[in-house]
Amino acid sequence: MKIKSKVYLNPIKIIVLKRYFASLLCGLMLLPAWINAKETDSLNLPLLVNSTPYNVEGAKIGLSSYTTTKSKKNWFRAMRYSGWARFYPMYRNMQEYYDIPPTEGLSIPVNITANDGYQQPLMLIRMEGNPSVKTWFQTELQFDHLMGRTTFRTNPESRMANLYVIFQLQGGVDTRFGKFKMIAGGGVNWYRFSPFTLWLYQYRDDFFERYPWEPEGHDFGRYNSFYASGDIPRDQRFGMQGTQGFILEGTSLPGGFDAALLYGKASANAGYQSFVTKDPVNIFGSRIGKMLGDHKIGYNYLNQFGYMGNQVDYKKIWFGNDTLPTDTFYVEDNRISQITTTVDGRFSFDKFSLFAEVGVGSYSTNLYNEGLKENAKPGVENVSRYKRSWNSTAFFEITTQKSLTRVPVKLALYRVGKGIGNNISSVSNTSIESAKPSTDTPDEYYINYYDGMVTEVGQLANNRQGMNLQVLKDFYYNKLKTRLAIGMAQEIDNLAGDMRNGARAGYVAGLNADSITKVPFTNSITFEHKLNGLTRSRFAFFKRFTGPYNRLHSMFRRSFENIAITDTIIDYKKSFSTIDLELKYKCRFLGKELILTSFNDFSSVQENWSPIPVFTDKAFLRYHYSEFMAFYGIHQKITLVGFLGFERVKGNNRTELADANGDLVTDSKGRPIADPDGKAIDQIGHGYGLGLDYNFHSRASLHFRHRWFDHKDKNFTRDVFKGNEMTVEFKVFF
Numbered sequence: 001m002k003i004k005s006k007v008y009l010n011p012i013k014i015i016v017l018k019r020y021f022a023s024l025l026c027g028l029m030l031l032p033a034w035i036n037a038k039e040t041d042s043l044n045l046p047l048l049v050n051s052t053p054y055n056v057e058g059a060k061i062g063l064s065s066y067t068t069t070k071s072k073k074n075w076f077r078a079m080r081y082s083g084w085a086r087f088y089p090m091y092r093n094m095q096e097y098y099d100i101p102p103t104e105g106l107s108i109p110v111n112i113t114a115n116d117g118y119q120q121p122l123m124l125i126r127m128e129g130n131p132s133v134k135t136w137f138q139t140e141l142q143f144d145h146l147m148g149r150t151t152f153r154t155n156p157e158s159r160m161a162n163l164y165v166i167f168q169l170q171g172g173v174d175t176r177f178g179k180f181k182m183i184a185g186g187g188v189n190w191y192r193f194s195p196f197t198l199w200l201y202q203y204r205d206d207f208f209e210r211y212p213w214e215p216e217g218h219d220f221g222r223y224n225s226f227y228a229s230g231d232i233p234r235d236q237r238f239g240m241q242g243t244q245g246f247i248l249e250g251t252s253l254p255g256g257f258d259a260a261l262l263y264g265k266a267s268a269n270a271g272y273q274s275f276v277t278k279d280p281v282n283i284f285g286s287r288i289g290k291m292l293g294d295h296k297i298g299y300n301y302l303n304q305f306g307y308m309g310n311q312v313d314y315k316k317i318w319f320g321n322d323t324l325p326t327d328t329f330y331v332e333d334n335r336i337s338q339i340t341t342t343v344d345g346r347f348s349f350d351k352f353s354l355f356a357e358v359g360v361g362s363y364s365t366n367l368y369n370e371g372l373k374e375n376a377k378p379g380v381e382n383v384s385r386y387k388r389s390w391n392s393t394a395f396f397e398i399t400t401q402k403s404l405t406r407v408p409v410k411l412a413l414y415r416v417g418k419g420i421g422n423n424i425s426s427v428s429n430t431s432i433e434s435a436k437p438s439t440d441t442p443d444e445y446y447i448n449y450y451d452g453m454v455t456e457v458g459q460l461a462n463n464r465q466g467m468n469l470q471v472l473k474d475f476y477y478n479k480l481k482t483r484l485a486i487g488m489a490q491e492i493d494n495l496a497g498d499m500r501n502g503a504r505a506g507y508v509a510g511l512n513a514d515s516i517t518k519v520p521f522t523n524s525i526t527f528e529h530k531l532n533g534l535t536r537s538r539f540a541f542f543k544r545f546t547g548p549y550n551r552l553h554s555m556f557r558r559s560f561e562n563i564a565i566t567d568t569i570i571d572y573k574k575s576f577s578t579i580d581l582e583l584k585y586k587c588r589f590l591g592k593e594l595i596l597t598s599f600n601d602f603s604s605v606q607e608n609w610s611p612i613p614v615f616t617d618k619a620f621l622r623y624h625y626s627e628f629m630a631f632y633g634i635h636q637k638i639t640l641v642g643f644l645g646f647e648r649v650k651g652n653n654r655t656e657l658a659d660a661n662g663d664l665v666t667d668s669k670g671r672p673i674a675d676p677d678g679k680a681i682d683q684i685g686h687g688y689g690l691g692l693d694y695n696f697h698s699r700a701s702l703h704f705r706h707r708w709f710d711h712k713d714k715n716f717t718r719d720v721f722k723g724n725e726m727t728v729e730f731k732v733f734f
Helices: 011-040 219-229 515-522 533-537
Strands: 080-087 090-096 110-113 121-132 135-144 163-175 178-191 241-253 257-266 281-292 295-307 314-319 327-332 335-348 352-364 391-400 409-416 464-475 480-491 524-528 543-546 552-555 558-564 575-589 592-606 621-632 638-651 682-697 700-713 720-733
Touching (some): 178 257, 515 524, 533 552, 533 558
Antiparallel strands (some): 080 121, 080 720, 121 135, 178 241, 241 257, 257 281, 295 335, 314 327, 391 409, 464 480, 480 575, 524 558, 592 621, 638 682
16 A cells, blocks of 8 residues: 655745745736836826916817727736835924914924825826727826824824825727717816816926926936926826816817816815815816817816805895885805806917917806896795806917027917906916805915915916016027016906905904905905925915914915005006016036026016016015026936025015014004004025935935025014925835
8 A cells, every 4th residue: 555645844934935925926916017007107198387387289278188008809908007105204393483373284393294294195006908999997096195194283093094186987988989088086087178267277396396296217307308398297187177076078079079078076166075075066167179270279168156055045135115015036145156168279380379268257156246137036936046247358379489589489468357266277366255155254264365466477367467478598509598587467457445355354453353444455465485385385284364464375385475555545456567587507517417597586566567577665565586406417316406595575665564563563443554663574585405316216216305494574573484394205106
């Protein structure tokens, strides 16, 4: 008889084998993803966004494009996986700081966090595939930094996982009638139609701080792109507006048409967290475009509509007197509607191109209307709505080639009515502050309003008309690149005294401030602190009326300040003038490539038109910002980054003033007033930074940044801060 022997394995060997086979299995699963991601990673599609917000190719206005990878044999064979993960610790040490509660931001003296304070992606995972030759799908998931947060600041329960920004599904199909795509999901679906309807203005960045969405690739290549073209390659979503809901898109339709329909919510009406806020405001939009040879025209429509509360409020309106019968009308008192409808066109010729958009818009609420509609009927069974008023809007921009004007020139003319209150367009809102029901408490979280905003060259604002001019010229064998930009604008209507605005009065003068007290705050100026903007914005996230004098206004990665004008006779329209000068130079230093850049901004706000900024006390406000940066490729994988910044802000004696103690000069009711002994804002700030980019792998990198900063107002003495902060970002693409 044959005896079979038994083989006994050492338990340690079993564990080792299990781990070996598990690692092998994971490797086999990730290998095709790594190969596909390396060749066709859609996260690397760049969008050049640092030019004017209308610099998009004519064939791509409003509608995104996609490609279909055809399966040769079986379904789901062409699966693609991609994404990235990042770790972003930050350390901040403040020697002097604002007295802002720590629950509002990172304003305490010392901060050590595993993120930069914003809910930005910690990890992104994308899966794409082609079920058949003519169909495709894509799903994307992001986790924000709350996933690993440990803090006493806002979350006493410490760690939590949170889906944020995107959890979307996309599907597409190719037919003989065209290509169709459906986008659906929570978080945010990024999209755009046209600048006046659905768009997102892109502010200029100092290029020292990094965004979470920076694409993979050698960093010096990105800096070189910035030098060569003036644009910064970043994620393809930049310039798009955040929406939530459903988007149906059709391209390559018969006759050269394309079309898109959108229904859902936007970031401005709680699109990110609508399940918490239950904000009953939705959006509906559509676009139809048609190619005409090398040209393209389109029609756009967008309506944000709903109610400013979780229930409908009805208001009674009586008409009549004692001798005539009295009719009682009922109206939906808390309904809101923002409609914008336009036509646009991009026309390309040999020596120049033209972009134009014209249309009308209406902002309708219980405070902005023209009474009841003409067809309103009395009785509770005939509930009506308010009659809306309309304003026109127009934008024309011509871009020339060297063959026509010797140097490239871009000239834009625009006029945007005060009722164009579309807060999910490229137009900044400077005329409509009461976007929510009137209450005794000012809405400190409504950050979509900037009274008297000092705009960048190329930036649009409502209740504003003006022009922008940009000229490009290369010198010294094309090594020195220059850009000169001039912007001038003026208010269309003087809105001083409009009691629907001036919410800051509630913080300065108290909640019981009367209309006379509020007037100065309806005639104010808002300007951006370009220096150390990201640092400032963390003092209080997404909030206004903060800081030692209730003047600061923070939005995503940016900080603004508002100052009131104390004039009692207001018979003028504020005018705005800006000059930008940008210089870029590339050379070799010690055998390595060195890029030097300089950006300088001079702005002023005054009574009358001026082609250039006013540099005297005749201006209500004078603003100066200078920035110098250096990018030095010391090694094939290592780039050194240097930053120097300077900012100066001065007001005149017609703006709010400080007394000898540094307190705001007011009358007995809390109204800012003129005072021969008072002194206006006189601010000076500095910024210094050193950084290092280490691209140790084609799909992994390490980034170090250290910034020193200070700010001081000579007259408003409580407006002072000083400190430094350091960040380290480790990022891996897969």
